[in-house]
Amino acid sequence: MISDQGRTVQDVRLPLYLLVSAPLIRNLVMYSAGFLDPQYSHRRDFLSELSAIGAPYQLVVSVLGPGLTGVALCFAAPVLWSTWNDSRFGRLAAAALLVSGVAYIGIALAPCDPGCSPASMGPRMIIHLVSGLVATGTLVLGGLAFGVSRLRSGNQEGLGWACVICGAIGIAAYALLYALLIGIGSALESPGSVQRIVQGAGDACLIMAALWTVGRLREPEAEGRHRAADGRR
DSSP, X not given: OOOHHHHHHHHHHHHHHHHHHHHHHHHHHHHHXXXXXXXXXXXXXXXXXXXXXXXXXXXXXXXXXXXXXXXXXXXXXXXXXXXXXXXXXXXXXXXXXXXXXXXXXXXXXXXXXXXXXXXXXOHHHHHXXXXXXXXXXXXXXXXXXXXXXXXXXXXXXXXXXXXXXXXXXXXXXXXXXXXXXXXXXXXXXXXXXXXXXXHHHHHHHHHHHHHHHHHHHHHHHHHHHHHHHHHHO
C-alpha cells in the first residue's frame, strides 16, 4: 500500500517524466516527418516548415512537437519552481522555462505559412516567429541559469558545467540564427542545422535538469523509508 506521502511524491514526479519524454518525442516525430518528406532538408529547412500550413504531417507534428513540449513545460513549472527556489538563478531558470512553454504552445497554435519565410509577415506568421524566438531563447537561457545555480550551490558541479556549456553553445547558435533571420549572413546554406544546434542544446539541458529534479525528489522519500525501517527494528 502506498502512503499519502509516497503518493504525493509520485504525483509530483509525473510532470517531470513528461518533461523528459516531450523533447524526445518531439525530435522523433519531427525528424521522422522530415525524412518522410522528400522535399524537406534537415540541413537547409527550419523545423517550423514541418508543421506549416499544408505540410504533409502538419497536425501530428504540431501536436506532438511544440504542442506537447509546451504543455510539458507549463505542467512542470510549479514543480521546478518549488524545487529550484534555493537560489535566484534557479528561480530564473524555472521562470524562463515557463515562458518557453507558453511560447511553444504559441508555435503550435499559430503555424507558419508554407515556406515559413519571414518576408510573409501576416498576423499568424508574426505570432509564430515571435513565439519561436522566445521559445528557443528562453529554453537555452533556462538551461544556462539552471547550470549556474548548480555551480553556485557547490554540489553537482559536473551537472552544472554540462548545462552551462550546453547553454553557452545554444546561446551562440541562437545569436547566429537570429542574424540569419534578419538577413545577416544569409548566404549560409544550413540555417536548419543552426536551429537544430539551438534546439538540441536546450533539450539536453532540459532533460538533464528534469532527471536531476526527479532524483532530488526521491531523497526525502528514501530518508522516510530508512526511518520507518529503523523504527521497526
